[in-house]
Amino acid sequence: MRPRAPRGVLPGALGLALCCLCGALGPWRSRSHLSAKANIGDHGWKKLIMVHHWPTTVCKEIENACSDPPDYWTIHGLWPDKSEECNRSWHFNLEEIKDLLPDMKIYWPDVTHPPNHSHFWKHEWEKHGTCAAQLDVLNSQKKYFGKSLDLYKELSLNSMLQKLGIKPSINYYQISDIKDALASVYGVIPKVQCLPPRQGEEVQTIGQIELCLTKDLQLRNCTEHGEPRSRRWGDAWPARATDEGPGLEVCEDGPAFYPPPKETNH
Ligand SMILES: *[C@@H]1O[C@H](CO)[C@@H](O)[C@H](O)[C@H]1NC(C)=O
Ligand SMILES: *[C@@H]1O[C@H](CO)[C@@H](O)[C@H](O)[C@H]1NC(C)=O
Ligand SMILES: *[C@@H]1O[C@H](CO)[C@@H](O)[C@H](O)[C@H]1NC(C)=O
Numbered sequence: 060m061r062p063r064a065p066r067g068v069l070p071g072a073l074g075l076a077l078c079c080l081c082g083a084l085g086p087w088r089s090r091s092h093l094s095a096k097a098n099i100g101d102h103g104w105k106k107l108i109m110v111h112h113w114p115t116t117v118c119k120e121i122e123n124a125c126s127d128p129p130d131y132w133t134i135h136g137l138w139p140d141k142s143e144e145c146n147r148s149w150h151f152n153l154e155e156i157k158d159l160l161p162d163m164k165i166y167w168p169d170v171t172h173p174p175n176h177s178h179f180w181k182h183e184w185e186k187h188g189t190c191a192a193q194l195d196v197l198n199s200q201k202k203y204f205g206k207s208l209d210l211y212k213e214l215s216l217n218s219m220l221q222k223l224g225i226k227p228s229i230n231y232y233q234i235s236d237i238k239d240a241l242a243s244v245y246g247v248i249p250k251v252q253c254l255p256p257r258q259g260e261e262v263q264t265i266g267q268i269e270l271c272l273t274k275d276l277q278l279r280n281c282t283e284h285g286e287p288r289s290r291r292w293g294d295a296w297p298a299r300a301t302d303e304g305p306g307l308e309v310c311e312d313g314p315a316f317y318p319p320p321k322e323t324n325h
Contacts, residue, residue: 104139104190106279107272108250109207111135111216114170115227115318116266120254120306125171130227130320131217134167135267136183137191137207145190151181155200162208180204194274206276214270219244231262231314245270250281253310262314266307 112135114128156163169179188203197203223240225232234251241249249270253263271281 104141104193105274106140106281107191107274107276108138108140108281109134109210109214109270109272110138111211111268111270113266113268113317114168115320116254116264117170118321119264119318120266121171126173128170128320129165129168132220132268133170134207134211136187137197137203137210138187139190139193140271142190143186145193147185147189149185149189149192151177151184152200153177153180156180156204159201159204159208163204166208166211167204196276210272210276214245216268216270225317227317227319229319231316232265234310234312234315237265237315241268245278247271247278248280248282251310252307253315254307255311260316262316263310265310265315265317 111132113132114125114130118125118128163180164174164176167176167180169176172178184200184203188197188200191197191203192199197206219241220226223244225237225240234253238249238251241251247270249268251265252267252269254266255263269281271279273279
């Protein structure tokens, strides 16, 4: 997909390109290795949200001069939708995920505070992991972080975006084009979040892409049929310098900036 020029030129071959992709990728939901035995029951939450964020936007959000943020989408977290901090006595223990560290550092970095990522991982575990742990498949730190990494790799958002031709650009995308393109490859409606335009900016900036899963770890729509969309993001960045200023919100329909990573001079 080509980003639209700021004045809004429609990329003509979009529909065609997406259609070819649908066939090539096949229906996503039928992949059996995504399924896993899960403990079904009402634990106060109904879906898991696999949250990917765009490091360049994270750095912009917290106004941190990140050095060399990754130029690919990384994991923010795997979040149950309606609960937080379910067990405050279940402390984060880096030892338990020692085997996962090489992957964690690549795919789940704290883009704002490298090289020490543990503060971020601790936050994600204590706020979200302790709730996700109500499922048997996620009921330890090793399982929670390990399964999140597996899901991230299987969902393969970076290569999907690449195949769809959605690349960082100085031109703007239409949010509906991005959502439709993702829906066509995953077969479900994603949620896309943006930083609202700041002073002097024309448009919102893409920051997060969420894909939602059932308790059986099957892809599902992020919104219920007819559910009003919620505006707020649902998680404050743990290390945000101040609470001032707008954080991420569900993107408005219309144009959005998908910012290229900043060139850094060494
Ligand atoms: C909370 O976590 C601790 C430490 O893992 C565990 O011993 C305890 O059973 C958990 N409590 C609940 C209510 O799950
Ligand atoms: C990294 O951060 C954690 C949590 O804030 C802290 O306990 C740990 O000592 C730090 N590790 C290093 C190597 O600085
Ligand atoms: C997901 O959303 C699409 C579009 O609104 C709808 O057609 C489809 O039935 C939904 N799927 C489920 C499982 O609710």
